Structures are given as structure tokens and as C-alpha cells.
Amino acid sequence: MVFPCIPPNSKRCIMSPEGLTKPEYQVPDELQSQVSLTTLDRIYNWSRLNSVWPMMFGLACCAIEMIATAASRYDLARFGMEVMRPSPRQSDVMLVSGTVTKKMIPQIVRLYNQMPEPKYVIAMGACASSGGPFKGGYNVVAGVDKYIPVDVYIPGCPPTPQALLHGLITLQKKIEGESLKTVSWYQKGPSVPIPVPVLGPDLIDVRKTALIREKSKPAPETEAQEPSAGDVTDKPADGEIAAA
Amino acid sequence: MTEEMLINPIEKLTEQFPADWLKADERSGYSGYIVQREHLLEFARTMRDDYGFDYLSMVTAADYLEEGFFEVVYYAYKTIGGPALVYKVQIPRTDAVVPSLIGLYPGADFQEREVWDLLGIRFDGHPDLRRILMWEGFEGHPLRKDWKEPFFEEDVKPYKSRWPEGKPVFIDKENPFDDNVQYPEGFDPDHWTPDQDTLLYAGLVKKASNEEFKTDQLVVNMGPQHPSTHGVFRMVVSLEGETIIDLKPVMGYLHRNHEKIAERNTFLQNMPFTDRLDYITSMSNNFAYALAVEKLMGVQVPERADYIRVMMAELTRIMNHYFATGFLLNDLGAYFTPSLYSIEERELILDIFEEVSGSRMMCNYFRFGGVVRDVSDHILKKIHDLVYDRLPRKLESLDAYLTNNEILRSRCEGVGVLTAEQAIALSAAGPILRASGVPYDVRRADPYSIYDRFDFDVVTGNHGDIYDRYLVRVEEIRQSIRIIKQVLRDIPAGPIMTGKPPYQVRVPAGESYGRVEGPKGEMGFYIVSNGKPNPARYHVRAPTFINLTSLAPMSRGEKVADVVVILGAIDIVLGEVDR
Secondary structure (H helix, E strand, O other), rough: OOOOOOOOOOOOOOOHHHHHOOOOOOOOOHHHOOOOOOHHHHHHHHHHHHHOOEOEEEHHHHHHHHHHHHHOOOHHHHHHOOOEEEHHHOOEEEEEEOOOOOOOOHHHHHHHHOOOOEEEEEEEEEHHHOOOOHHHOOOOOHHHHHHHOOEEOOOOOOOOHHHHHHHHHHHHHHHOOOOOOOHHHHHOOOOOOOOOOOOEEEEEOOHHHHHHHHHOOOOOOOOOOOOOOOOOOOOOOHHHHHHH | OOOOHHHHHOOOHHHOOOOOEEEEOOOOOOEEEEEHHHHHHHHHHHHHHHOOOOOOEEEEEEEEEEOOOOEEEEEOOOOOOOOOOOEEEEEEEEOOEEEOOOOOOHHHHHHHHHHHHHHOHHHHOOOOOOOOOOOOOOOOOOOOOOOOOOOHHHHHHOOOOHHHOOOOOOOHHHHOOOOOOOOOOOHHHHHHHOOHHHHHOOOOOOOOOOOOOOOOEEEEEOOOOOOOOOOOOEEEEEEEEOEEEEEEEEEEOOOOOOHHHHHHHHOOOOOHHHHHHOOOOOOHHHHHHHHHHHHOOOOOOOOHHHHHHHHHHHHHHHHHHHHHHHHHHHHHOOOOOHHHHHHHHHOOOOOOOOHHHHHOOOOOEOOOEEEOOOHHHHHHHHHHHHHHHHHHHHHHHHHHHHOOOOOHHHHHOOOOOHHHHHHHOOOOHHHHHHHHHOOOOHHOOOOOOOHHHHHOOOOOOOOOOOOHHHHHHHHHHHHHHHHHHHHHOOOOOOOOOOOOOOOOOOOEEEEEEEEEEEEEEEEEEEEEOOOOOOOOEEEEEOOHHHHHHHHHHHOOOOEHHHHHHHHHHHOOOOHHHHH
């Protein structure tokens, strides 16, 4: 069986309407140019992946390469991604472009929580992926994935614009593979926000409070442990911690 | 102040003061004077008022753990040019207090706060001594030699094998929390109240509210995630209507512990880290660091390498000023079109960097005693085409579109004014200082490398406003093109490195300060070596960090829309501000 809408020996192009048509469904020849038959998943993903709006959010060196990618030579607009939104409420993908520090991670988690579903995170560069050259530093988070889930990691210090584009295309491929039936944002129940870390004597991941309490207990003394009084602002109660 | 004092001031300074005030620093490899803590203020005032050292360039401190004292180091210059006056105060580690110089030099403000934050030295008389890079409540002062970070492995690099017995060692797994954190013993996370920036908000100037119009004061936080703050920078602005009453910058959101990491690294391992300070001008950072270490080692740089260095530094300056101008227009609201043009020129220069060093942004190109790779004729031809054709042509069109543009002029003229006296007192550097009418350029005032051979003008402005800063930058691009033309004319053939490139450099004990006129101002590295393969103290004099001291005085009384432009005209890069 030959399908005239897809040129033989060519890779399926996800951006073309021809690519949308599912080969199993026959469209009569006279309707070829007017009608495409496809599945809901494919049209849903096709429309999403060609307008992934990044959040205008630069952390460090990688942000400069991100700007260079958005500029005329590398032209992010070719992928429908040039609309950088300064507000998390309007953006689809967060490009964590640079070193994540302990002082900054509460804000990053908060921004991530504010983004509407579906949302994606790209860890751009060595620092965002793992801490990179600054991993040993006392104010550096060893990879943003310690706190928020990451979809695509881009290696490089900083990644070249070509590498960033490759990462974004990889994200498009990931989106293309999703299905309405399984995506998390159409499941039952509300999505749980990630608890915002607290700046203490060092960064406090509130999901690990029990561990911190146990490990930093002075060795000889046995201190009565009371549950959280709830008077501390900016901090969820213990029950939420266990749930998360 | 006599003329003789101006020309020849620091010879036999000890004879000018009572014997117990100060003594010459006679440690091998050190220079300057050690001043008694009690007489510091008096000494600094005399040097400023009678000897003309009106520009306090750098304040830092070093921890001498074995000797048991802290040393606070001051580098003062004259704005008419000449070498530095170095003075130090030694204080015991148990009683770490020195008088603050903020009354004499307001530019010491942030630097003293940084020393307090990272080394825990109190500055008596500082009105706002809060932590600046870390947050209030953080445990310990990280740059003290006896303070260890959570991922501490060994004191200095190179570390032992991370593959003992054929299995990798992950530092994360050694930590009880599987993360880069540590807590003091007995810490109770349930009863911890995080700092709510109370001190920060309390420090804002309050004005009696205006009875006639019933206006109220409003405190607005801009940043750290804000499209106009050039990265993760935060300003707390106190407003009455639209007018700014007071402003406080908050930084540290990109503090990635450059100095602590650098003190564990070997000298050569630090070179790629300097790239990541001001990530737009990596070549210029390399230059300053190479100068500082070469001063200690006493190596001579071959002629050809010197010319290549100057060429790369000037290309960096062109690139940076293009970028800064484009983004200044962004801040003015000409959203992205002008910066697209400036990024286009920047890409051409990045192509050259990629060809010589292998990397677009993080060049890592300089070495102690030369540069790492030679520049081929093909690249020289490319640079030739750029400086003789493309860049001047594009600069003229930039000039034609922008310089007399009515909107640009009305937004920038008379906004964010800094007078010459203010600029000097606030230790502003680079285009900010020169736009205020102070002809201070390290390339001229205290020539390094081979800058004394070239013919160029020190560009100054008259009004000290944003428009003059823009004009200074545009004119500096022209001067840089002029220097590169002379380099291309004179560049000799020959080696690019003194001797064989060593794996590990030997740096004799001592201290040194290497500084260059970076695109954003005086970029300097203060290095103390104790003869080991690692620097004992490594400090970066970051121009934009110190230029930010002048943000609040420039913004008071302006409108809130203009503060974005004022910040844009300082041209900050957070990698350097926070280090």
C-alpha cells in the first residue's frame, strides 16, 4: 500500500500536516488535500509541541547562550519557541540555564509550582544537571533534579546553541510520545506542589525533616521531639511532608 | 597636599607618621604597610586628604590560620594615576573587629559586608553590616580556613583517586543527607524560623508621608526572577507614588563559591573558573588572573603573546559594549530588535574566539607566561576584515540610529546622574567612572602588558548620566578598533609561551594584585601564595559588584521605570557580582 501524502523514503516530518495522518486510515484521493485523519493524541501533541513557550528565566552563563539561541543566527522561532514569557503562569517549559544555588532554589521551586500543567523542565548545562564545576561549593545545589523533576538534560559548559536546539527537539520528541490517557495532568486528584525548601543554617529540604532531626541530634542528650507546632511560616505541616 | 607628595608619595612613609602607627610589611614577597588597628582611620584619612589617594579600589581580608590572625587588606589609588598604596591591618582571630572606612570611602560598603559575610570580621561603625552573599542565619563564615563545606574531600587538589580499587566514589553518598548540606549539632528543623528580611526592610529610608496628597510608601521587590534585572538580582525599592525614596540591592543568588573553590584548586586549575566570573568577557578575566600570577612568578611574556592578549582583550571589550548597548535599549523598552543587531556582531567575534580557543564563551585561553594556542594567519585575516570593514560600518549605523534618537535621548539624558566626586568616593569603575568625567583608565593610569605602546584616547563624558555612559561605550568601541588596528600592524612572529607549558606551576610565596581595565571596569585578582601549589588566598575585585554600590545613590529621586535603565547602564553580570 502506498500513501501519496508521505513521500517514499523520507522521514516523517512531525511539523507537516501529512505527518499527522495516520497511515491506517484511507482518505479517498479526491479529499487528500482537504482532509487528514488522525488520532486525538497526535493532534493534541502536534499542536502542543510546536508552541512550547519557555519561561524567560536566566540564571547564569547558560542564559547568555540561551539568548544567543533565541537571536537571529540560531533562531529559536523555527521551533515555535521564541515566545519567552516572563511569567511562569504563561509558560510551558522552564529552562534552568545555569548554576542553581541554595539561595535561589526556593524561588525556582516556587516558580515551578506556579507553572500550569503540562509543564516541562530542561536542565541546561553541567551546573543545572549536577552542579558541574561548582559542585563542591557550599552554596551550590548539586543538580536541580534534587528538587524538581527534569525532562531533558543538556550537557556542556555552557551547551552551544546547537546543543540547546538538540535538547529542545528531544523535548518535542518526548511530548510527541505522550498519550492523553496516561499524562499526569488528566489523572484524578489535584497535582501536589513540591514543598518549597527553607533557608536555615543550611538549606532545609522539608521532605527530609525527619532525617535532619535524627542526624543532627546531639549524641548523649535525648531531647523530647514534639511535632511541628505550625507556628513556623512558610513550612508545610508534617503530614504533607510524609505525603510528598 | 604639595606637588611633591603627589608625584612621589609612598617612599619612606613610615617616617611621616609616629613610630607606633605603622610599619613596612617586610615579609618576603609582600609590600605595603601594616597599620595599627587603632590608627587605621586617622591613617586612611591622611592618605586620602594629604597624599591624594582618593580612590579605594579594593578591600578584602585573608585568613592566616597558622599564624593566628586575619589580615584586612586595602588597595588605594590616585585617580590621577600611579601605583597602589597597600595597607593592611592585622587582627587576632579571637577579636576580629576593625574600624569601618565607609565614612571616608562610601565605596567600601559592599566590600566590607562581603568580608563580614565570608570571613566574619566585624567592621565597627558600618551602618548596615548584614550578610551580603549568603543569607542571614547561615551557619559559619565560609572563607575561614577552618570552615569546611559539606562536600569537603581534602584540603587541596589534586585529590586522591576517585577510583580506588576500581570502583567510583561519589561524594553525595558520603554525606548523611545525600545532598550538599550540613547542620550544626542539635539543630531542630521544627523550631526554625527563617529570616524574613526584617533587617533589610527596616534599613530602608522612610519619609514622613505626604499629608497633602495622602500618599503612602510602598515597598516593591524586583527580582530575583525579573526580566529586567539581567539575571538573578533583586532590588528592594521603596516608593512614594512612582518616585524612588530608597533602594537596596540584594545579591548572592548566584554566589557559587568561586573563592573557596579556588583556594582548593591549583593555580592553573583556576583559569577556567575565571572564565565563568563575568561570562561575557572571559578573555579579560583570564588576562587579569594571568597578570596576578605572573607578577608572583616573575615570568616574562613573549612579544607575540602580549600582542595576542591585547587583541583578544580589545575584541572582548567591543563585544561587551555591543551587548551592553543592545540590552540597554531592551531595558528602555525597544524590545529585542536593537539587541538582535548587537548579538549579530557579537557572534562574529565569538567565531574568532571559538577558532582560537575551541570554545565560544569560556575561552580558557591565557596561560602563565603566554597564551595556549597561536593565532593563525587565517584568523588574523578575519580580524582584519572585522576591524577595517564590518565593525566600523555597523558601528556607524548604530550611531546613526541611536545616538540622536529622540526617545533614547529623552529617556537617558539627566537620568541616574553621578557626579565625579560621588563616582570616585563610591569606587565606581570603568565606563561609569569615565562618564562622570574622571579620565581614569587602568590602561593609561597604571599601564600593564604592552598598553604603553598603543595610541588611544581615554574616553570621558561630561554629565555622568545614562546617555553619557552610552556615548562612552560607543566611543570605546572605536578606540578598541583603533588599538586592534595597531596590533595587526605590529604583531611580530615568534613564540607564544615562555618555556614549556608546565603541568603544575611553581609560585613563590608572597602576595600580588593583578588588574586590568576590563570592559566593565577595573578587574583585579588579589592572590596570596605560600609556596604551595594552591593559592592561600584568592580574591576577585569584581567591577560590577562594586559599581552596584552606586545604584542606590543614582536611583534616589528617579522614577521606578528609570531604575531598570539605570541598572542596565551599570551593565552588571551576576556571575561576577556574586562570584
